[in-house]
Amino acid sequence: MSTVDTSTSPGAGSGVRAGEARRTPGLVPVAETLETTERHARPETPTPPVPSARERWAFWRLLGSELGLTFRRPRNLAMLAVIACVPVIIGVTLRIVGGQGGMGGIIADVAGNSLMLTFFALSFLVLLMMPVAVTVVAGDSVAGEAGAGTLRYLLAAPAGRTRLLLVKYLNAAIYAYAVTAVVALSALLTGLVLFPAGPVTLLSGTTITMAEGLLRILIAVGYVGAGMAALAAIGLAxxxxxxxxxxxxxxxxVLVIVCQVLRAIPELDSITPYLLPTWFTNFDAVLRAPVDFGALREGLVAFGAYIALFGxxxxxxxxxxxITS
Structure with missing residues (x-):
């Protein structure tokens, strides 16, 4: 019985297309291996887009435009002018009253040194007049755009809602610091004109140099500005x-006034630490020797909590x- 060579038989070659390479059992052609690898490869994780320089500068351009509108608006400039006049009126009044003699307490402290007028003016204005000025800008930030029908156009730009809201808050916070700086600068210049300059006697009885007194004024401005920025977060919300x-x-x-009324009720002392105006006057810690940084830190933590919550x-x-308007 003869053995048939199937490799040369016509039937074996009929199933093989012309030019097709024979497959060796157990092996896979290289081309098929590459196709299989590409077909089952894991999709690459998309790389988050890196903001272009144009997008990064868009934020600052938007903020600059917002600040320009705020500080060019006559209403806001008028509020700054009125607030700047109040320390002058206080200084002239204390100068007249202090010149009559026989006065003590804060009047004697202010009349004895020019720098003390700055602390007195901040204590007097931080409870109502400064909050009113900051609230006008913060409360008008989003509602004013919606009422004027321009909010939809702002959102049509590729700024995004979060970025626009951040710009609105930074604008109000910068105005809050501007209000604080105007009060301090007006009171400082008025004090230098009306009262003698020299070493400053603190509430603790310690005397410091005028240069150190100016540094403490700068610390007080930073602290009060942070408090006004926390109030701006409430107005924005x-x-x-x-x-x-x-x-x-x-x-x-109204919220600020209600908090002031609640603070005046002795039976509600337990809720006083949770009221924002409670921390406004903690800047008097700079009038102690040494500076009570613990009191300043507690106030800044409270301001930060309000900013985070209402933000x-x-x-x-x-x-x-x-947004419909």
């Missing part, structure tokens, strides 16, 4: 809930808000 800016402004001012409320409201 209320501004996202309405399209009428006067409603957000009035609501924030989150503003973001949650504004990011999901249906």
């Amino acid at each position: 209320l501004s996202t809930f309405t399209e009428v800016s006067i409603g957000a402004i009035a609501g924030t001012i 989150s409320i503003a973001w949650a409201r504004f990011s999901g808000k249906d």
